[in-house]
Amino acid sequence: MQLNTNRSSLSIKVVMMLLIVVIGFTCLPINIPIAAAADTITLTKGTTYQAIDGFGAAANKPVYDLQHNMSAVNQGAILDKLFLNSGSNAGLTMVRWEINPFKLSEDPSGIEISYCGWNNCTEDWSTDSHQRWFADQALSRYSAMQFYAVPWSPPSWMKDTATVKGGHLLPARYTDYANYVARWIQKYRGDFGYNIKWLSIQNEPDYENPLWATARYYNAEMDSVIGAVDSALTSKGIRSQVKLTSPEATSENVAMNFLNNMPTNKGLVDYVAYHNYGNDNSSLYAETKPKLMTEYNFKDETNNLWNPDNTTYDNQQAIDLAVRIHRALTTGGSNAAKGFLYWWSIGSNESLAQQLINLNTSGGTYAMSKVLYAMGNFSRVMRPGYVRIQTASSNPSLLVVATKVNSTSKAQLVVINTSASDITATVSGFSTSSTAASKLKTSATDNLTNMTDVTLSGGSFTQTFSAKSVYSFSEK
Template identity: 25%
Template sequence: MLKFKLNMKKPLLFLSMLSVIWSGSALSSLPIKAAGPSVEVWMTRDNLSTALQRQGDIVFQQDSPGNQRTIDVNDFLKYQQMDGFGASMTDSSAWLISHQLSDSKRAEVMERLFGQSGIGLSMLRQTIGASDFNWEMYSYADTAWDWNLNNFSINRDKPYIIPMVKAALTKNPQIKVMASPWSAPGWMKSTGSMIGGYLNHDSYEVYAQYLRRFIQSYQSEGIPIYAITPQNEPLFNGSNEYPTMYMSVDDQTKFIRDHLGPALRGSGLQTKIIAYDHNYDQYAYPRDVLNNAAAASYIAGSAFHHYGGDVTAMTTLHNLHPNKDIWFTEGGFGSWNDGFKNQIREMINVTRNWSKSYILWNIALDQNNGPSLLSNSINYGMLRIRSDAQDQVTYNNQYYAMGHLSKFVVPGAYRVDTNTYANSLDNVAFQNPDGSKVLVVANSENQNQTFKARWGNQSFTYTIPAGSALTFKWYGETTRDVISLKASANGKFVAAEDGGNSPLIANRDAVGGAWESFERINLGIGNYAFKSMANGRFVAAENAGASPLIARSGSIGTWETFQVASVSGGVTLRAAAKSQFVSADNAGASPLIANRSTASGWETFQISVH
């Protein structure tokens, strides 16, 4: 696939030559094109004075050179395919929606959460038995030493949890339901309680069957279970108030490999098994589980939370196990980390780091941040539904931050490439199955910022208010100025060898695909950048021009800027890095390098427009 990024991190210094225009087959002036696709614009301000409100549409125009910050949207380069965005219909959330809202208000809330006119949540993470946000502690097999699970039952979930999940599925049939246990039944554990301890080794098989029975029981209620994790936060064992269970790397590996995987597969269940389900800072845990080939054969990927470490851990794990997927399964917000700017930036950066999902914690909590088993809950729900009054609903920051993604990015969308300005203009882009494109931009600064969004040869400029987020959505097909270069030195086409990982060299007899193709980007005043179609990276005169040209830069600066001039027989490329001409050295047998103070045969190239 292709990867394009743009970030004007360094000024364009090489402006000494007069402006030139392309003419003939090699050089031609860029045509003036009519306005491009119309773009929807939706905005939320940090103080929610504007909250996911549609602004006036704008229109793509023919791109022109400029020096403002530029977000380059490249829908040719696709990353992970999204499962969706959602939250947890905990016992607390389901009870509040079911019991504290009238029928009409409940219908309104469910539409705003899951419906097309609302924010279209497309994932639910359900607890398997009790979590910290429950009225009481329970499992589905509380009869001690019931090794055959004769008394297994999900009846505790039937009065309001299952009905609320089914109501969500009715609103949005695309919803994927994931599930995680906070603890095995107490009698299976070292403590004899759902609080703390670890799973006894002689309970591995019965616990695997317990999870299998949960999946089958929920599916018999009309709720397919898309994925399951063996344990929520397996490295946490410190609470004395709510269910927890420690599960080491070795224990989880053995449990999945020898018990859970065979139990689900042997029953014909297609439910995915996802490892870990804990914080970024211990990413070595899922790495090591996945390093066991037998366990990994049952595992779809890994799940993460945000309560420790850095979001880039997901990319680190992806690079180690690129054939395994990644999900973000719990993002709790409360008194310690609330704030719209913080939330939208996190959601953007989670998806930029290979996660197929972003799942918040509780859908709804009350005015006391409950109901909860915690004596002092500091968590906030997406919604606040008062438990001391009827139909009193407040939509919190999380709702609007989530809506900037969930309302526009549907299951099956692919994240596509953009460059970002971290902690300033964070952004992420997607392409939906219907071809529509979505760009989400967050301004973390305390002042307005003007930026350009460029999509192929078209762009628009927009000013984003301080502390705000924008979602842009449009349809259409991009157009790009794609060219190939042929060296006069040997009559061969220049290739970004090894998919762009090796220096450029003129060694191809024909243009066979992406390796010999480059997007030409007009920077003005005769300056151009070239982006390899092989990897979406900009060609750079590395080491200030002292090293061979290679396509591995994610932004445009001096090293990525070339002055192009028409000469007899073609064009010359002069690197701004040190004002030297690019040469197909050694009559084209060596990689291209910007090392010549004058231009002759080896420094001449022909440009073909695709």
Template identity: 20%
Template sequence: MAYLQASRKAAQKAASVYLYMFSWHTPMLDGRPRSFHCSEIPFAFANTDRCENYTGASKEARKLGEKVAKAWINFARCGDPNHFILIGLNSYPQNLVNWWLTTGDKSALLAQQKPIAFGKNENSGNVPTININPLQKYQSVDGFGFALTGGSAQLMFRMADEERKKLLQELFGKGSKDIGISYLRLSIGSSDLNDHTFSYDDLSPGEKDLSLNKFSLKEDEKEVIPVMKEILAINPDIKILGSPWSAPLWMKSNNNIQGGRLKDEYYSVYAKYFVKYIQGMKQHGINIDAITIQNEPFNDGNTPSMQFLAKEELRFIKNNLGPAFKSAGIKAKIILYDHNCDAPEYPISILTDPDANKYVDGSGFHLYVGQTSAMSKVHDAFPNKNLYFTEMMAVSRTDFNVANPEERIIIGATRNWSKNVILWNIAADPNNKPHTDNGGCPSCQGAVTIDGDSVSRNLAYYTMGHISKFVPPNSVRIESSLPEGLSNVAFKTPQGKTVLIVANKGKSAQSFRIVDQKRTLNTTLNGESVATFMW
């Protein structure tokens, strides 16, 4: 390739001036001279003298473009059109920022916008600034997603095969039109978003089954397991958390699906119940990555529900569940608590016990009460233990201010050490059903509303999509500063991409700049809106 060698300083200047107007002659790419002109990068070269958008290029054009992209060498016209200046390696991945937007007025819904270019980092006065520091790293990511309740699976299972296939691909796939869900929560037995209550070992009044000979996953085999198998065909690496809402009635102090406690004499049997659940799901090809011991252990008024105090959970873990998992070779993580952000002392009191601590991976939190800063309190007390955000609803009752749940849940949880975020729940019908009698949330929308074979997308879909689509498992959170009025969180992906999610929950548009080392991007975010930037 012929080019005019220049100093690095001159090359950088040329890059900033000619970022969007490239002209290049190369005689060697496919054996014959060719001239190309581009209005933006990345390049994909067609057989004509023009440059196409890479994502829309033909297969032949992609191959040719990839040869150039892998070299990461870009040229800019400088003065004489017959001479070219080398503007440096890595100029595409470092200088062009793709971004997606969701606005409160729904004029943009996770919609890709025109790319923006980084420029030289210059003093911009008092413009709010988000400074990115990729060298300061925090927790790694397990994934992002929703609860797949029995009711959700029922609605999906009853769709026509082709319509269900399209929906699952959109939710769990990794294509340009998919949102890439990578984490799911299943109920162990029924939750309050089933159309009826059950456990895996239901008996007639007065009966007991200490050997769990009548244990059966038959209820899940109707809809949850078939839907899970279709999901795994799309994303075989998805992580799954299992959470019980109640033990079988015969193990409980009140013999009732609502409230009560686990009787002392059934602690060891209940530990085996968890083992059999994990083993049974494994036989169906479903790997349970983690379990919580009790959904909302303080909430004994839901249907189903069961109270599980911290001192009881501590005793159950160290004397029964931990040893049972070890004996059976169960690798599923044990996660404490699984309730609101107003009681960090619950998991801390358990982790303080060394005999329980050794079996515990981390603690799970909801956000119906309290602040996500409670998660950092647990992290500060036990920095070697993980944090998980296991439930919160994101619904639009009076408006569509997507920035509110993005800031409070997604950004709040991940900036407070959570390795995941799970929203409640993935699907409901137009009446926010199914749910149990005297249970469930009659105002809780699903991420999608399923009406027969018709699907509509709700606030939670876009709230989650702004992170699940762009931040895959094994990404790492990195430092990003917090200017007033612009909540944000940043990640570095395994592919080396930087992802920044910014929420503006105010009514007015906000101008700001993003500074990544020595480069600056100036942009504006609408009020009540969320943007995801990736470079």
């Protein structure tokens, strides 16, 4: 009996001790994992920056092969891919146009022939039919297409080397050259009816190459030539119809050098044009003149950086280009670039990284670069005239840029996930009255794919952004 009593007492003591241990244990701080809150992306429509001019690429000599060496079916498919604003097409809105410099004896192919390649300048406007054909095809797919014109060189008879490939424009020919480019603008705008909106004096004036058309200018030379071209455009009554840009320097740093060394005629420059080949200089974006980034590509003659058989590698180039575009559009507040142009739209059997679409002229086939789709993520939703608005991302791996339509206040957003991991974020700042936004995606497995619309609730939605991807949203 006593034994049972002792056992009962012991049991009660054990239970009490266990209760004390459990209660004490639960009072201790325990590091239980808690799911992290999603990252955020915020749009602020009330804070605005520059208006968007557009996105595009160059025509130049390679479009001749598209016109003459590809089937009508493939021509149509390629042109749709570049210019239509639907499906998985890129919806480009700008074409960069070369003012051809050669005379026939200098270019036996007869493709890049100047309308005025000889001293007496007997005009021949039958030249350049390939670029006009390409422009007409672009216009048939986007009637508001904008054109940017630039010479790679003056005609050889105006230069100190008497050749298109290298050398300087002779001072005695400044007026001749100014009249030459002004007449081209007058003809193409007035008689042919193309919306040549911008004119640059020279492609890459800091660079000479004996293999293709180039011309070298020192700062003082460029300052004088800009003044002469301004006068020629004015005398023809077309100065107000075209924006005169600074020379298209190879980099931001060189562009700054030209701008800072125009003591007389910098004020005549309407736009700053520049290329993006190294030597970045963010101080360029302190310049208040509007800007266009007019050429960039991943050219590497040794490594051939575009490899359409390696989707991971090709996708990284798409991400890298999207980051380049983002930098141009967002650096400098309202002084940021208003547009971005790739190098060739079409290339023929060239270094594959130079063009958006590569033509195999011997086989009549073609291949798309994923870089084209990354450009489309911007061009499809950020149309000419849309205004950039303030955006903020809590995660530095999610790069963001957004615009709005002023008349409706509807917003468009591009998100670049630069990381190797998926990231979930809550996006806010769309109109509370809108219920949906369209979604486009480019990734290793998607080529500007139309995804299911996102549902907006109070102007917000939550999205998981796939690793190494570009997304575009457009408020409906």
